[in-house]
Amino acid sequence: MEHNINKHISGRFNQELENVRNLVLSMGGLVEQQLNSALDAVSQNDAMLAQKVRENDYKVNAMEVSIDEECTRIIARRQPAASDLRLVVAIAKTIADLERIGDEAKRIAKVALDSFTKDQQALLVNIENMGRQVSKMLHDVLDAFARMDVQRAFEVHKEDAKVDREYEAIIRQIMTYMMEDPRSIPKIMDLVWSVRSLERIGDRCQNIAEYIIYFVNGKDIRHTSQEDIEKSL
Template sequence: MTLGKDDIGHHISQQYNQELENLRSHVLHMGGVVERQIADAISALEDGDTQLAASVVGGDLQVNALELNLDEECSRILARRQPAAGDLRLIFAVIKTVTDLERIGDQAERVARTVLELANVEPGRSRPTMRHMGDLARRLLNKALDAFARMDVAAALEVEREDLAVDKEYEAILRQLMTYMMEDPRTITWALNLIWAARALERIGDHSKNIAEYVIYLVQGKDVRHVSIEERERQVQGDMPAQPPTV
């Protein structure tokens, strides 16, 4: 059964309706906190701002606390309401989404720790910029959260496709840093730290793609993991309502 946004939160119990709506709102709040962590981590990396980096590292505790609170909230609803059908899919999607958001927070912390580790390292050459890759990863998370908020399968599919751009950026940065290491062994420690930071940004894209997949599962009940983008688009679009003809 395909689920629409209006199909969730319509029960005889107004309290139950509010619990489900609160759950969705709290997920989006956590997503906003994580987005801010990513943005600050990227700025700290680009500017060498150790104070901002330390703030990101400390902020990971807030992300962890939000994860625990949402897990408890889901457990209470499962125990008290025994949800079925679309409501149960919502609970499962929330649990999985929260896990990925916490891991995205961990990746932002990893980027910030790289800034602290490189604070006293002088590579003797210009640092490759990761601003564009970081912005792509952050926008990917924003789109995934927007798809979750609107239960928009088409937007979720866009996230799937756009993750490829993040992967290409990662590969380009990796090639550049490997070239530095081969040309000058003194840059190895410096370059390896940046590779870990680039890898963290690439993983943020992967986790955002996971969230988009949960949206598809929530709305259409389809598990599109481990299949090609082309195949998942065929599966999903086959269940999407036809668009009205343009006038």
């Protein structure tokens, strides 16, 4: 199901909402690029690309501040109600999660600044696979946001369970490795934090999916089981 937001008497209000929504998608595109670059930096052991990701994080932060200010202006000027207010709230929450995804991408990029042994490279491959899974979640939830597509958002919401299972499996593997080689613990802890960052990105994508459903259906589905969410849709 897709939702049409262009329904206001005021054409200017329509344009304001459309503009701020497009800014969110631009921010989402930048965050997606940051995440993919961080994953590429890790898989290719590219320190220069990793440093670029870390340096570009300020752009994500600046976009969040700018969009948040625009949301505040819309609320003050238009005093939106009902679905209009839900849209502004959904946007404000979405950009907060996108900013945090940018922070996690910056942390992941840090791993590319380390050097790893051949044995440790196998752990990196599993992290990269999980990273691509999470990257697809981010891409899909941004697509769902662009269309305000509830069904697509719900599909992303369900994906987080797979990410959580992958996270647990990789953490077990890393813990086993550290027990076998305690000297590796300081370096391997960076991998633990990067896997944790990926798991958090999955959570953030799930949050954004919830905001889309909240906007379209007017239902807050946080802390609700998948079965109950599906029934409500």
